[in-house]
Amino acid sequence: MIKQLSQRLLGPVTLVLLVATIWLGLWVTPPDKIQGNLVRLLYVHPAIAWVALYVSFGTATIASALFLWRRTRSWVMDRVAHCAMEVSVVFIILTLITGSIWGRPTWGVWWAWDARLTSTAILGVLALGYLALRRANDDPTLRAKRSAVFAILSAINVPIIHFSVQWWKTLHQGATVFTSSRTLLVHGSMAWTLLISFVGFTLLFFWLLRARYRLEVERETNQRAALEQALIARQREGAL
C-alpha cells in the first residue's frame, strides 16, 4: 500500500518541487550582490552535480558492488547499476552544460582547464565507457561482471572530483553552502530554494531510474519472447 502510494506520488512530487525551484529561483529570491541575476543558475547547477556525482554514480557503484558480492548477487543489481549509470551520463552532461553557461560570463570562457571541470569531464567519459563496455559483451554474466568491476574502478574518480577544489588551486569555487566546520553560509529564501532544488533533482533521479528500470525489464521480456518465438518457428520448420 505504502509502496504503491510512494510510487504513484514520486512523479507528481518531483514535478511540484522542480516547478517550485524554478518559481523561487527566478521570481522570489533576490539577485546576488556580486553576481546579479547569474546567481539564479546556481539553484540548479549544484543540485544537478550532486545527483550526477554522488546519487547516480554512487547508486551505480553500490549496485555493482552488491552484484559482485556473491550473497547479494542478483540481476536486479545489474539492472539498477546499468540504469543508474545511464541516468548519470545525462546528469554529468547537464552539470557540464550548466557550469559552462555560468562560466562564460563569470570567467570569460566556456571551458577552463580547471581540476574540478576536467575531472568531471573524465567521469563523464568513464560513464560513457561503461555503456560501451556493456555493448561489447553479449554474454549477460560476462557483461554484468565486467561492467561491475569497471564501475567500481571508475568510482575512484569521485573523491578526486570532490576534493579537487581543496587539493589544487582551482577557478571553481570551494564549498559554498557549508563551511568545513558545517556552518551554513546561505540563508533565507536562497537556502530554501537550494534545499528544494536538491530534493527535487534527487527525486527526479529516482523517478528516471524507476522508469528506465521498467523499460529494461520490458526489453528483456520482449527479447526472451522473441527468442522463444524464433525457436518455435525453427522447430516447426524442422517438423515440416
Next chain:
Amino acid sequence: MFRVAWLVAKKDLRIELRSRVLLWQVVPFGAMALLLAGLALGPAHAGNSPAGPGLFYLVMLFVALLMINRSQVIEATPGTRASVATLGLDPAGVFLGKALALSIELWVSGLVLLAGTVLVLHTALHGAILALPSVLVTLIALALAGTLYGALTAGGEGASTLLPVLCLPAFAPLLIAGERSFSAALGTAGLWEWWVIVLVAVLAYGGVGILLYGVLEES
C-alpha cells in the same frame, strides 16, 4: 600468490623475448612518435621545450596501450585460459604476474624513450635522471591499471578499440601526475606532492586487482 605471480611474469617475459614484438615493433613506434612530437613543436621550439615531459608521457601512453593489448593477446591464444583455469592458479597471483611483466616491458620502453627525450627534445639529462624514480613508479601504476582494463575488454566485441576508450580517462590523472613530477625534477614545477597521486593509484589499482581479478577470470 607471489610464486604464481613470478611464474606468470616469467612466462609473459619469455614470450616477449622470443617474439621480440617490444624490441622490433613497439619501441621503434615509440621513437617515431617522439620524433613526430618534436616535429609538431617545430625546430624552433622542440629543443629545451617545457613540453618535453608531457610529450614523453603522451608517447608512453601510446606504447602502454599497445603493450596492454599485446599482454591480453598472449592470453587469448587457444587453450591458455583453459589451462590457467585447470591449473587452479591464484587469480591475484596471475594479476600481479601480468602487471609485473607489463611493468618491466614499460620500463624498458620508458628508458629508451627517456633517452630519446634527452636526445631529441633536449630535456636536461640531470633532470631526466632525477625524474627516473617517478617515471618508474608511474609506469607501475599504468601497468597495474592496464592489466585490469585489459582483462575487462579481453575477448569483447571491438576489444582493441574499446581498450583506449576505457583506459584514457583512467590514465589521465596518472599521466598528469607523472608529467608534473617529471617537470618538478626539471625544476619547472615545485610539485613533488604529485607523487602521492601516483602512489595512491598504485595501491588502489593493486588492491582492486588483487581483490577482483578473480571475478574477471571466472567470467
